[in-house]
Amino acid sequence: MNKKVFQLLVENSSGVLSRISGLFSRRGYNIESITAGVTADERYTRITIVASGDDEILDQIEKQVAKLVDVRNIKVLTPHDSVYRELCLIKVEVSEQNRESLIAIANIFRAGIIDVAAESMIIELTGNPSKIEAFLGLLTGYTILELARTGLTGLSRGSEDVVWLDD
Amino acid sequence: MTGADAMVKCLEAEGVEYVFGYPGVAICPFYNAILNTKIQTILIRTEQNAAHSASGMARLNGRPGVCAVTSGPGATNLITGIATAFADSIPLVCITGQVNSELIGSDVFQEADITGAVESFVKYSYLVKDAKEIPRIFKEAFYIANSGRKGPVLIDVPIDVQQAKIKDFTYPEEVKLRTYKPTVKGNALQIKKIVHELEGAKRPLICAGGGVRLSNAKEQLRRLVEEFRIPVVSTMMGIGVMATEHPLYYGMVGNNGFPWANRAMKEADLIMMVGARVADRAVNQPERVMKDTVLIHIDVDPAEIGKNAGATIPIVGDAAHILEDLLEYEMDGEYEDWIAALDCYRSEMPLVREPVEGYVDPAEFIRQLSLKMQDNAIYVADVGQNQIWSCKYHVVRNGRFLTTGGMGTMGYSIPAAVGAKLARPKRQVVAVCGDGSFQMSMMELATMRQYDVPVKIVVLKNNYLGMVRQYQHFSYDDRYSVVDLSGSPDLEHIAEAYGMKFMRIRDMEGLSDKLDEFLKNDEAYLCECIIDPMDLV
Numbered sequence: 001m002n003k004k005v006f007q008l009l010v011e012n013s014s015g016v017l018s019r020i021s022g023l024f025s026r027r028g029y030n031i032e033s034i035t036a037g038v039t040a041d042e043r044y045t046r047i048t049i050v051a052s053g054d055d056e057i058l059d060q061i062e063k064q065v066a067k068l069v070d071v072r073n074i075k076v077l078t079p080h081d082s083v084y085r086e087l088c089l090i091k092v093e094v095s096e097q098n099r100e101s102l103i104a105i106a107n108i109f110r111a112g113i114i115d116v117a118a119e120s121m122i123i124e125l126t127g128n129p130s131k132i133e134a135f136l137g138l139l140t141g142y143t144i145l146e147l148a149r150t151g152l153t154g155l156s157r158g159s160e161d162v163v164w165l166d167d
Numbered sequence: 168m169t170g171a172d173a174m175v176k177c178l179e180a181e182g183v184e185y186v187f188g189y190p191g192v193a194i195c196p197f198y199n200a201i202l203n204t205k206i207q208t209i210l211i212r213t214e215q216n217a218a219h220s221a222s223g224m225a226r227l228n229g230r231p232g233v234c235a236v237t238s239g240p241g242a243t244n245l246i247t248g249i250a251t252a253f254a255d256s257i258p259l260v261c262i263t264g265q266v267n268s269e270l271i272g273s274d275v276f277q278e279a280d281i282t283g284a285v286e287s288f289v290k291y292s293y294l295v296k297d298a299k300e301i302p303r304i305f306k307e308a309f310y311i312a313n314s315g316r317k318g319p320v321l322i323d324v325p326i327d328v329q330q331a332k333i334k335d336f337t338y339p340e341e342v343k344l345r346t347y348k349p350t351v352k353g354n355a356l357q358i359k360k361i362v363h364e365l366e367g368a369k370r371p372l373i374c375a376g377g378g379v380r381l382s383n384a385k386e387q388l389r390r391l392v393e394e395f396r397i398p399v400v401s402t403m404m405g406i407g408v409m410a411t412e413h414p415l416y417y418g419m420v421g422n423n424g425f426p427w428a429n430r431a432m433k434e435a436d437l438i439m440m441v442g443a444r445v446a447d448r449a450v451n452q453p454e455r456v457m458k459d460t461v462l463i464h465i466d467v468d469p470a471e472i473g474k475n476a477g478a479t480i481p482i483v484g485d486a487a488h489i490l491e492d493l494l495e496y497e498m499d500g501e502y503e504d505w506i507a508a509l510d511c512y513r514s515e516m517p518l519v520r521e522p523v524e525g526y527v528d529p530a531e532f533i534r535q536l537s538l539k540m541q542d543n544a545i546y547v548a549d550v551g552q553n554q555i556w557s558c559k560y561h562v563v564r565n566g567r568f569l570t571t572g573g574m575g576t577m578g579y580s581i582p583a584a585v586g587a588k589l590a591r592p593k594r595q596v597v598a599v600c601g602d603g604s605f606q607m608s609m610m611e612l613a614t615m616r617q618y619d620v621p622v623k624i625v626v627l628k629n630n631y632l633g634m635v636r637q638y639q640h641f642s643y644d645d646r647y648s649v650v651d652l653s654g655s656p657d658l659e660h661i662a663e664a665y666g667m668k669f670m671r672i673r674d675m676e677g678l679s680d681k682l683d684e685f686l687k688n689d690e691a692y693l694c695e696c697i698i699d700p701m702d703l704v
Contacts, residue, residue, distance in 0.1 A: 015294075059473060066470075070346055
């Protein structure tokens with residue numbers, strides 16, 4: 001099983017997301033994560049999908065998605081030519097004894113503390129998935145109460161493959 | 168002017184002559200507005216068949232067929248017809264009424280989320296929220312349905328949108344779709360590569376699919392075959408692209424195809440698929456067939472290329488354009504030895520059929536029927552054993568062969584024949600079905616009678632769901648389960664009830680005269696042939 005990050009530029013209209021996710025479910029493709037948000041041009045939404053499968057399936061995903069009437073453009077974000085980011089919020093149980101050490105770990109990862117309560121703390125961490133995995137790995141001694149991840153989003157490096165939207 | 172007026176004006180602007188459908192409250196504004204136009208409405212007897220009739224018409228006209236039904240059950244009944252058209256890439260514009268927009272999502276009477284339900288069977292769908300959008304949406308729908316890889320498009324129009332007043336109506340001259348731009352012209356470099364490969368090939372074979380017909384590339388294909396002397400086979404959907412008796416045409420491939428055609432596929436060193444999907448029924452185990460073979464895949468849908476078999480030369484575009492470009496080249500290829508070998512296979516691999524005396528032999532019946540049919544007649548095959556016999560033994564000359572290959576929807580032939588006959592009233596239209604498929608659509612005899620659509624219908628009667636019975640014979644040791652059709656009506660009475668002429672043929676005696684009588688006049692005729700219930704395809 002391989003993974004690929006697809007970036008889609010789609011019409012910003014109702015039903016688009018269900019058309020795309022529907023395509024994945026009915027053809028049995030695996031979605032690992034999907035994020036969506038409007039672009040600088042409000043007519044379009046940019047969607048980042050992380051999908052897994054063998055090469056043939058990943059090739060089919062690219063073609064089948066490209067075929068959808070609402071999809072303007074699809075490109076593969078390769079690790080070498082792209083930047084990926086993911087936001088992760090982690091609510092951790094803390095006590096007087098371990099609060100300081102948790103803050104120290106968070107500082108090393110440049111994570112922010114965005115909520116502090118008597119018995120818990122919320123940490124905000126942005127980074128590529130491996131950074132997030134590494135951080136979570138260090139929390140094994142703590143009790144994670146809740147965890148929320150946005151899923152991957154990304155852009156290709158440079159300006160060569162930008163789709164100009166002036167039409 | 169109302170939204171409904173705008174809808175029918177759009178249809179007029181698209182040159183639509185017929186709308187097949189079934190009204191209900193939610194589509195009544197539309198059916199009220201259509202009375203002010205010259206568009207003819209056909210009340211089909213069940214919604215599924217509205218889509219099939221529109222499909223039959225679309226396949227003759229080369230333009231989207233149109234059907235219009237009401238919300239809820241009307242819309243959901245349409246789905247099988249839409250899915251059938253989708254699988255065969257037939258362009259349709261399907262209009263559904265919807266409940267009042269403010270009530271959508273509240274499960275009121277006859278509400279169904281039809282755009283959601285058909286999502287996987289349509290090229291695109293619209294839920295119209297503003298009557299002002301109607302002209303743009305209809306323009307886009309017709310364009311999307313009939314361009315690129317063709318297919319059905321659904322437009323769901325809430326009743327209040329149909330009733331809404333709009334000030335003026337302008338039908339757009341052009342579509343402006345930022346995100347939809349199908350490739351038409353083939354890449355010139357790839358075309359050059361094809362020529363190069365063809366010149367190097369010793370045993371090239373063209374496999375023609377339904378896409379040849381859909382792109383109107385029949386003439387180009389024939390010229391390619393004749394000018395470069397390349398043998399050709401077809402998929403089920405490609406039947407009729409080549410005349411059956413063309414010396415370089417070797418018939419249908421696949422599970423139910425001719426053995427020599429399949430042998431040709433196995434032995435070819437170059438296969439050029441034209442508008443064919445390399446689908447499971449046509450090419451079983453593609454990786455084995457394509458091993459050591461140069462595969463050229465011409466398809467308008469890039470997603471079909473490489474889906475089932477990796478192509479050596481993929482080429483995306485409209486088949487007519489690409490074949491036209493190929494014909495510009497001079498090619499030195501010499502395939503006469505290969506052709507001689509194929510001719511030899513064809514004569515040495517006879518089809519073994521041992522028809523039982525005292526019944527009509529469907530194979531011979533279909534052969535004789537098609538030879539007596541008019542030169543440009545339209546033959547519509549249903550689904551089941553009858554379909555396979557039709558595919559194998561029907562002789563196409565300048566006519567058409569219509570069937571549903573992708574979805575294999577029983578009951579397709581009669582409604583599709585109705586659509587075809589309305590599209591081409593001067594041509595002879597014959598639907599051939601089994602007694603199972605006939606009973607799935609026999610309500611349409613009323614439609615034929617009401618609108619005077621003189622389709623000729625052949626029912627190959629064996630009192631079984633023959634294809635399933637055959638499968639149970641081979642795979643379940645003759646444990647027949649739920650395939651017995653006894654209880655079927657006396658077709659003579661059915662014909663009488665619908666005011667049709669009737670003929671029952673029990674055996675092969677005097678068949679020629681009976682067929683002459685059956686085909687003589689342009690009138691609706693029901694012909695029942697009693698065939699051996701244990702016959703196999």
